[in-house]
Amino acid sequence: MQSQIIDALTKIVGQEYILTSPEDLYSYSYDATPGFQNLPEAVVRPANTEEVSKILALANTNKIPVYTRGSGTNLSAGTCPMQGGIVMVMTRLDKIIELDSANLVAVCEPGVIVGDLNTAAAKFGLICPPDPGTVKTATLGGTVSENAGGLRGLKYGVTKHYVMGMEVVLASGEVMNCGGKNVKDVSGYDMTKLFTGSEGTLGVITKLILKLVPAPEAKKSMMAVFKNLDDAGNSVSGIIAANIIPATLEIMDNATIKVAEEYSKVGLPLDAEAVLLIEVDGNPIVVEQEAEKVLNVLKANNAFSVQIAKTAAEVDKLWACRRAALPALNKLRTTTYCEDATVPRSMVPKFLRAVQDIAKRNNVQIGTFGHAGDGNMHPTIVCDIRDKVEMARVETAMDEMFKAAVDLGGTLSGEHGIGLGKLQWMEYQHGPVTINAMKAIKRALDPNLILNPGKLVGEC
Amino acid sequence: MSNEITAKDVNEQDKALLKDIDNALENCSKCGGCMAVCPMYKELGVEGAVARGKLSLMQGVLNGTFPISANFDKAMGLCVSCKACSANCPCDVPADELIIRGRQAVVKARGLSPIKKNVFKLLQNRHMFDFALRMAGLFGPLSFKKLPRPMAAVARFPMPGMDAKRVTAPFSATPLRSQYPETIKVDKPKMRVAFFTGCTINYAYTDVGQSVINVLKANNVEVVMPSMQHCCGTPVFTSGDVDTGKTFAKHNIETFERYDVDYIIAACGSCTEAFKIEYPHMFKDDPAMKARAEKLSKKTYEISEFLVDVLKFRTDNLGPINATVTMHDPCHMVRGIKVTRQPREVLKAIPGLKFVEMQAPDRCCGSGGSFSLAHYDISRKINDRKVADIAGTKADLVATSCGTCRMHITDGLVQNNLNAEVMHVIQLLDKSYQAGKK
Numbered sequence: 012m013q014s015q016i017i018d019a020l021t022k023i024v025g026q027e028y029i030l031t032s033p034e035d036l037y038s039y040s041y042d043a044t045p046g047f048q049n050l051p052e053a054v055v056r057p058a059n060t061e062e063v064s065k066i067l068a069l070a071n072t073n074k075i076p077v078y079t080r081g082s083g084t085n086l087s088a089g090t091c092p093m094q095g096g097i098v099m100v101m102t103r104l105d106k107i108i109e110l111d112s113a114n115l116v117a118v119c120e121p122g123v124i125v126g127d128l129n130t131a132a133a134k135f136g137l138i139c140p141p142d143p144g145t146v147k148t149a150t151l152g153g154t155v156s157e158n159a160g161g162l163r164g165l166k167y168g169v170t171k172h173y174v175m176g177m178e179v180v181l182a183s184g185e186v187m188n189c190g191g192k193n194v195k196d197v198s199g200y201d202m203t204k205l206f207t208g209s210e211g212t213l214g215v216i217t218k219l220i221l222k223l224v225p226a227p228e229a230k231k232s233m234m235a236v237f238k239n240l241d242d243a244g245n246s247v248s249g250i251i252a253a254n255i256i257p258a259t260l261e262i263m264d265n266a267t268i269k270v271a272e273e274y275s276k277v278g279l280p281l282d283a284e285a286v287l288l289i290e291v292d293g294n295p296i297v298v299e300q301e302a303e304k305v306l307n308v309l310k311a312n313n314a315f316s317v318q319i320a321k322t323a324a325e326v327d328k329l330w331a332c333r334r335a336a337l338p339a340l341n342k343l344r345t346t347t348y349c350e351d352a353t354v355p356r357s358m359v360p361k362f363l364r365a366v367q368d369i370a371k372r373n374n375v376q377i378g379t380f381g382h383a384g385d386g387n388m389h390p391t392i393v394c395d396i397r398d399k400v401e402m403a404r405v406e407t408a409m410d411e412m413f414k415a416a417v418d419l420g421g422t423l424s425g426e427h428g429i430g431l432g433k434l435q436w437m438e439y440q441h442g443p444v445t446i447n448a449m450k451a452i453k454r455a456l457d458p459n460l461i462l463n464p465g466k467l468v469g470e471c
Numbered sequence: 472m473s474n475e476i477t478a479k480d481v482n483e484q485d486k487a488l489l490k491d492i493d494n495a496l497e498n499c500s501k502c503g504g505c506m507a508v509c510p511m512y513k514e515l516g517v518e519g520a521v522a523r524g525k526l527s528l529m530q531g532v533l534n535g536t537f538p539i540s541a542n543f544d545k546a547m548g549l550c551v552s553c554k555a556c557s558a559n560c561p562c563d564v565p566a567d568e569l570i571i572r573g574r575q576a577v578v579k580a581r582g583l584s585p586i587k588k589n590v591f592k593l594l595q596n597r598h599m600f601d602f603a604l605r606m607a608g609l610f611g612p613l614s615f616k617k618l619p620r621p622m623a624a625v626a627r628f629p630m631p632g633m634d635a636k637r638v639t640a641p642f643s644a645t646p647l648r649s650q651y652p653e654t655i656k657v658d659k660p661k662m663r664v665a666f667f668t669g670c671t672i673n674y675a676y677t678d679v680g681q682s683v684i685n686v687l688k689a690n691n692v693e694v695v696m697p698s699m700q701h702c703c704g705t706p707v708f709t710s711g712d713v714d715t716g717k718t719f720a721k722h723n724i725e726t727f728e729r730y731d732v733d734y735i736i737a738a739c740g741s742c743t744e745a746f747k748i749e750y751p752h753m754f755k756d757d758p759a760m761k762a763r764a765e766k767l768s769k770k771t772y773e774i775s776e777f778l779v780d781v782l783k784f785r786t787d788n789l790g791p792i793n794a795t796v797t798m799h800d801p802c803h804m805v806r807g808i809k810v811t812r813q814p815r816e817v818l819k820a821i822p823g824l825k826f827v828e829m830q831a832p833d834r835c836c837g838s839g840g841s842f843s844l845a846h847y848d849i850s851r852k853i854n855d856r857k858v859a860d861i862a863g864t865k866a867d868l869v870a871t872s873c874g875t876c877r878m879h880i881t882d883g884l885v886q887n888n889l890n891a892e893v894m895h896v897i898q899l900l901d902k903s904y905q906a907g908k909k
């Protein structure tokens with residue numbers, strides 16, 4: 012990078028907040044996605060909208076790529092600076108500007124950690140429901156930009172259902188506002204939704220207006236073990252058919268059960284084909300009634316065993332086994348690809364079977380768990396990225412897996428985003444017309460293609 | 472020219488220094504979970520400060536992106552070894568240990584920093600070490616101004632490497648082990664224990680050592696303080712100087728083996744951890760030494776753990792202490808030897824004492840052994856959070872189980888104009904026994 016650019020950036024953010032040593036650049040060459048890494052040429056940590064605006068104006072004039080970064084926990088290489096340029100870290104914009112309990116709204120800067128907003132909202136008996144596995148580390152900006160989901164998606168929806176408005180700095184450096192505190196708002200295109208889930212390719216979010224909801228008063232958790240996968244699938248449909256929307260409805264397949272049991276020793280039978288974890292929440296009386304109904308559905312569908320957590324410790328134990336799924340798989344091998352192909356709810360058993368076949372056929376180890384209630388599966392491939400021969404098999408398996416999901420009417424990504432990881436299947440899912448429309452939007456808002464170039468819609 | 476060393480040669484050599492932890496580093500999934508708990512990241516907010524960043528820097532050396540550079544050295548130094556990352560890592564990556572391995576590589580590639588080199592040379596010689604620290608005790612009153620609170624001092628004139636306003640522990644004029652005979656006898660002893668005093672207790676916080684002895688005497692336990700014992704070696708080891716660290720370990724193992732005791736006790740998390748966990752680990756490639764280390768490891772307890780789990784200390788003759796007390800869990804207690812219940816049981820046994828838990832009692836206080844010497848500004852910031860949590864409890868007393876934590880929190884309280892006092896758990900128990908006699 013030319014030294015004039017470095018000087019100009021230094022002037023904008025101050026000496027302390029620009030990093031250029033090889034070691035510092037290396038620290039921002041990766042995120043949580045295995046297999047993607049490239050050195051940026053400068054890392055800046057702006058303090059406010061004004062600095063962000065100046066940085067973008069400078070980059071735009073000089074056609075320098077800008078990679079906006081929150082905490083760098085995304086799983087789609089969304090923050091990897093594949094073409095060098097500038098990594099812009101948003102974590103210094105970390106203020107909760109307003110908690111408006113009358114309007115059930117929080118106004119925050121994008122660097123606020125999701126969990127910290129929830130801690131602050133809890134004082135008013137409120138929650139901001141999106142809860143990716145990374146609540147304690149992920150920023151709101153990254154979470155909105157990935158349109159992240161989490162365990163409570165079935166009942167509470169995903170991040171996009173809670174974004175009411177935002178301040179965005181466009182590629183040109185101009186500052187734009189959209190949405191607001193209005194529950195109903197049909198004034199113009201829904202720009203808020205457009206930028207939500209745009210993975211840093213359309214603009215840089217500098218302020219967020221988020222919807223809050225009352226925290227549920229009571230919760231009840233239970234776990235059901237199935238010897239037959241279809242019984243588990245039928246239970247999921249049965250619960251929904253009984254007009255119950257659990258907050259959480261999670262499934263683990265046999266491969267995952269085996270490693271999770273090995274890891275957490277909660278006593279799961281190793282020949283179980285599936286485990287369902289269910290949590291209903293809300294008004295205490297309704298919670299009791301719903302738990303009862305869920306129990307009946309599980310029994311009617313041949314659950315081998317059902318456990319209802321009675322104490323806080325038992326709740327913890329049930330969830331420990333679900334929480335163990337990813338770490339346990341993680342630990343089997345050095346490299347873990349946690350994917351998030353998603354299918355319509357009714358297709359979950361079919362998809363799980365397809366993944367198991369693909370794993371066997373390609374001699375690849377895959378454990379699948381995920382959010383059965385909303386069809387968002389996490390087929391997790393464990394391998395060693397340094398082994399070229401194995402990686403060729405992994406690639407074939409991934410290709411087959413994503414196509415299987417799309418062929419079942421599903422989607423490549425339920426919550427982790429496209430970034431670079433799943434780019435190659437975008438056209439398979441959407442077809443050329445949709446892809447071209449997406450690219451047209453990208454080119455209109457970022458004519459010099461400086462924002463996270465090459466991601467989400469690929470080269471334009 | 473054939474004998475010219477190229478950048479590539481340097482890289483190759485540096486790579487070799489980290490080769491054996493290649494797999495361990497690869498196990499880090501880069502999930503970033505450590506960002507939630509790393510005190511260093513909380514203050515500095517940059518990737519190079521958190522475990523994930525430091526592990527990846529080592530990978531950078533391994534894949535030849537840069538050599539073991541001054542910046543690499545600096546990054547490895549930005550860690551208080553609080554183990555919070557490892558304790559919360561979903562992939563069980565022992566990041567704190569790997570960072571120490573990174574420092575070892577720095578020592579091999581670049582040598583120790585000149586200050587540390589001198590200090591460690593001094594440490595190597597037990598007599599010299601004793602002499603130097605005694606001198607500090609004798610002449611301490613000249614260079615440290617005593618504060619109107621027990622066991623606290625500020626440097627009276629600028630000391631090299633020490634912030635002028637910083638409150639430290641005064642060096643004692645007479646080290647603990649010189650205040651007593653080697654064996655402290657009691658009538659018809661219930662058992663016999665060896666007391667590994669560690670440096671802070673022997674040279675600075677002798678009051679803690681006295682309390683340990685008083686409490687054990689009150690419980691009819693005979694105490695031996697092996698006179699040849701030496702620094703546990705942890706500060707040297709964590710700075711990356713493995714060989715010197717091992718020399719210390721070997722010396723201590725040989726020393727304690729010579730005594731026929733039922734148990735070995737220490738009154739500090741790190742000292743206990745050295746005997747209990749680190750020594751066997753250090754000699755993992757030397758089966759004979761490892762077996763000897765393990766034999767001692769099995770007998771070693773932290774004092775509160777010993778009182779509660781082994782000795783079942785007397786509670787019938789405790790007198791009241793009317794104070795509100797909160798507890799700070801030192802890193803090496805909570806995540807090293809995993810002892811947090813026992814000190815609380817000791818405190819809660821004391822009549823009149825009101826125990827209030829502070830927020831995040833297990834969050835690092837920022838001292839990080841010698842970390843605070845090199846980076847007082849950062850460690851002060853980390854500590855200010857701890858002090859704010861203490862203030863939230865309105866406690867009169869902060870109990871803890873580590874000398875360096877005690878020193879650093881005392882400093883924090885003074886800097887923030889708070890009146891609470893910091894004491895070792897065992898001192899409170901000692902006071903309660905004294906009160907019971909009245």
Ligand SMILES: Cc1cc2nc3c(=O)[nH]c(=O)nc-3n(C[C@H](O)[C@H](O)[C@H](O)COP(=O)(O)OP(=O)(O)OC[C@H]3O[C@@H](n4cnc5c(N)ncnc54)[C@H](O)[C@@H]3O)c2cc1C
Nearest residue numbers: 081082083084085089144150152153156159160211216426
């Ligand atoms: C162990 C683990 C578990 C996870 N579990 C879940 C889960 O359950 N559900 C789920 O949905 N995801 C999950 N994720 C993925 C990830 O944690 C989430 O997507 C998270 O919300 C990303 O936040 P971040 O701050 O790390 O964003 P980053 O990774 O820093 O950035 C993500 C994307 O947002 C863009 N971006 C960041 N900030 C801004 C901004 N201010 N303006 C514009 N663009 C911006 C970046 O350019 C990038 O494209 C998981 C990840 C891991 C490692």
Ligand code: SF4
Nearest residue numbers: 499500503504505560
């Ligand atoms: S050290 Fe552990 S917690 Fe930190 S990024 Fe690596 S795997 Fe995640």
Ligand code: SF4
Nearest residue numbers: 509550551553554556
């Ligand atoms: S040991 Fe503590 S300071 Fe060091 S990297 Fe881990 S969490 Fe951070």
